Amino acid sequence: MSAPHDIVLLPGDGIGPEVTAAARLVVDAAGVDVRWLPGQAGLEAAREAGNPLPEATVDAIRRHGLSMKGPTATPFGGSYRIEFEAAGDSSAPRSYPSVTVALRKELGLFVNVRPVRNYPGIPSRYRDVDLVIFRENSEDLYLGIERMRDADTAEATKIITRGATERVARFAADYMRRTQRKRVSIIHKSNILKLTDGLFLEAARAVLEQTPEIEVGQRVVDALCLDLVMQPHSYDCLLLPNLYGDIVSDLAAGLVGGLGVAPGANIGTDCAMFEAVHGTAPDIAGKDVANPTAMILSAVMMLRYLGEGDAAERIESALSTVLADQSSVTPDLGGTAGTRKMADAVVENLIRSR
Ligand code: NAD
Numbered sequence: 217m218s219a220p221h222d223i224v225l226l227p228g229d230g231i232g233p234e235v236t237a238a239a240r241l242v243v244d245a246a247g248v249d250v251r252w253l254p255g256q257a258g259l260e261a262a263r264e265a266g267n268p269l270p271e272a273t274v275d276a277i278r279r280h281g282l283s284m285k286g287p288t289a290t291p292f293g294g295s296y297r298i299e300f301e302a303a304g305d306s307s308a309p310r311s312y313p314s315v316t317v318a319l320r321k322e323l324g325l326f327v328n329v330r331p332v333r334n335y336p337g338i339p340s341r342y343r344d345v346d347l348v349i350f351r352e353n354s355e356d357l358y359l360g361i362e363r364m365r366d367a368d369t370a371e372a373t374k375i376i377t378r379g380a381t382e383r384v385a386r387f388a389a390d391y392m393r394r395t396q397r398k399r400v401s402i403i404h405k406s407n408i409l410k411l412t413d414g415l416f417l418e419a420a421r422a423v424l425e426q427t428p429e430i431e432v433g434q435r436v437v438d439a440l441c442l443d444l445v446m447q448p449h450s451y452d453c454l455l456l457p458n459l460y461g462d463i464v465s466d467l468a469a470g471l472v473g474g475l476g477v478a479p480g481a482n483i484g485t486d487c488a489m490f491e492a493v494h495g496t497a498p499d500i501a502g503k504d505v506a507n508p509t510a511m512i513l514s515a516v517m518m519l520r521y522l523g524e525g526d527a528a529e530r531i532e533s534a535l536s537t538v539l540a541d542q543s544s545v546t547p548d549l550g551g552t553a554g555t556r557k558m559a560d561a562v563v564e565n566l567i568r569s570r
Pocket of ligand 1: 231235286287288289290291292316475476491492493494495496497498499500505506507508510548
């Protein structure tokens with residue numbers, strides 16, 4: 217008998233505990249042998265453990281190589297930072313603008329993969345959208361290097377390196393080869409940010425053009441936004457620097473039914489962390505109305521990463537049935553079911569299809 221998969225489970229804040237519980241329920245019901253290792257991150261962790269990102273959490277993910285994470289809260293504005301100091305590490309403590317950014321950096325999760333596609337029954341402006349977003353995850357304005365130059369002047373530093381750009385482009389090319397994707401557009405604003413975005417465009421293009429079966433294009437980010445809302449079918453894969461990747465992911469989620477249905481994966485050389493695109497949704501937290509679809513689809517991505525393709529297919533198919541039937545979906549999808557009821561309906565379909 218093979219060993220169980222060890223997965224560090226971070227429920228996170230707001231709706232995080234509700235949607236991660238739903239995803240866990242579904243993965244277990246699919247018969248995948250998982251040992252869930254509870255971990256803490258976020259404001260709940262700060263309250264309970266005195267630290268929004270306990271070192272034990274980062275260590276556990278490094279050791280086991282895998283995490284399923286709920287969203288974690290980051291206060292807007294002000295001077296909130298995560299100070300991370302690893303034991304035995306002689307370098308100065310590192311400081312990050314949010315728990316998620318800290319985890320991505322500490323674990324070397326250099327790419328955020330965000331598939332965007334329609335599912336049956338989900339009300340949306342378009343049908344048959346099928347995009348994959350590759351967001352560079354380690355640099356750009358997300359390094360959070362900001363300062364007040366004087367009392368009335370704030371400054372942020374944008375960093376783009378050839379190494380990080382080539383790394384994410386190589387990942388995108390490899391992913392596209394494996395999944396038989398044919399076209400990628402490099403997204404930038406190099407007409408204005410000539411050095412930073414200019415380097416991103418040039419370095420990414422040089423790598424992607426080494427794969428003859430991939431057609432490589434480019435688009436400035438503002439024109440891309442217009443195209444996506446007018447004609448999303450004209451794109452296949454998008455490769456973006458960190459900040460544009462974040463913004464365009466939410467826009468793209470809006471094309472296929474909203475944040476409740478947009479999954480994601482953060483992948484590095486030795487580790488991976490799976491989380492939905494959405495945040496903690498404080499407006500609906502604790503009410504059992506959060507849509508678990510994005511988290512369940514993130515778990516589906518995680519199972520594929522683990523080589524559990526059969527369980528991933530079965531979960532995706534059971535979820536599609538529930539979405540199409542619409543009698544057990546959450547209010548954002550036009551239904552009246554709660555998070556738990558929707559997860560139970562997916563489980564029932566999984567069991568029925570065995
Ligand atoms: P949000 O994604 O939490 O919410 C935006 C809107 O979408 C809200 O109206 C919310 O109710 C709705 N929504 C989100 N997820 C939903 C779901 N599963 N089902 C139904 N409706 C859903 O974005 P925000 O309000 O900008 O951010 C709230 C907090 O989340 C902030 O502290 C932010 O920093 C944090 N955040 C964390 C992550 C992460 O941990 N990866 C990502 C984004 C935002």
